[in-house]
Amino acid sequence: MATILFEGTKVGIEPSPVVAAFSSRGPNSLTPEILKPDLIAPGVNIIAGWTGSQGPTGLPIDTRRVEFNIISGTSMSCPHVSGLAAMLMAAKPEWSIAAVRSAFMTTAYTTYKNGHSILDVSTGKPSTPFDHGAGHVDPVSALNPGLVYDLDVNDYLGFLCALNYTKQQINILARKNFTCDPTNKYSLTDFNYPSFSVPLLGTQVGRRSGRTTVVKYSRTLTNVGSPATYNVSVSLKSKSVMVSVDPVSLSFSQLNEKKTYTVTFTAGPRPTNTFSSGRIIWSDGEHVVKSPIAISWK
Structure with missing residues (x-):
């Protein structure tokens, strides 16, 4: 006999x-310059409404009918984020979808209250940006991010140009006539994403190259808060990579004002399948705008 209390x-x-353990992982195999996942959200053993068309197991032989079920997977984390996005868009109707995503990413958390990093169940070790992206969603903090990384349709079309999509392919996606500007140097490193993914060429086992790689990324921040001056700080786990940000301070005097900065990654050689991570943080003393850095040597 068993008793349930x-x-x-x-x-x-x-x-x-x-x-x-089943959570999606990076690096991004198609466009390694874009970090995936973006963030993580509740998705394990979630009590959710359930269809009456089938039983809780989903099997044909299951004749039971229930109003709720306990489910795990992306199918649960996705509605969490979708609902939070709807809430944020209701509170900030003037924001774009990209601004909403940015607010969630730059305010996400990656540590517990005791300061320890969020664990990865599959390894039992601290998770990395290739596991949690920017971190776990924090809806309250997202209401007041201070700054956002915004994107519009032209940014996405430029992204397709950087991937060498043909005019016909882009027009199918854009549903309009669009031609990549041949005088414009499109680059995935300039796509205004709230995170930094830096793919580098690794060295083979037993070999060592003295070559140093320098990569530049450009980002634009939009002020969605009060006038303020933000200062940058960088933390990185690998000593093989140097990160410099120019400028190191951004002053915003009005709402929706935009400022651009450049990040230079100078990396030494590392063996293939080596990974490192860090963060770039802009803060005015009140807001903390965090962007994950994920570096891979492939």
Whole structure:
């Protein structure tokens, strides 16, 4: 015989959250210059509404019908983020979809209250940006991000140009006539994403190259808060990479004002399948605008 005792809802249990073993991982195999995933959200053992057209197991032999079910997977984290995005868009109707995504990414958290990094269940070790992206979504902080990385349709069309899509392919996606400007130097490193993914060429085992790689990334920040001056700080785990930001300070005097900065990564040789991570943070003392850095030597 077994007895089930209901002990009520428990909060503050740690380590929680953790990156699920089935969670999608990077690096991005198609466009390694764009970090994926963007962020993580609740997706394990979620109590959710359930269709009455099939049983809770989804099997044909399951004749039970329930209003709720306990489900895990992207199918659960996606509606969490979608609902939060709807909430944020209701609070900030003037924001673009890209601004909403940026707000979630730059305010996401990657550590517990004790300061330890969010764990990856599949390894039992601290997770990295290739596991959690920018971190776990924090909807309250996203309401007041201070700065956002915005994008419009032309940015995405330029992204396709950088990937060498043909005019016909772009027109199918854009549903309008668009031609890449031959005088414009399109680059994936200039795509205004709230994160930095830096793919580098690694060295083979037993060989060592003295070559140093220099890569430049450009980003533009939009002020969605009060006038303020933001100063930058950089943290990086690998000593093989140097990161410099220019300028190191950005002053915003009005709402929706835009400022551009450049990040230069100077990397020494590392073996293939080596990874490192870090963060670029802009802060005015009140807001903390965080961007993950994910570096891979392939």
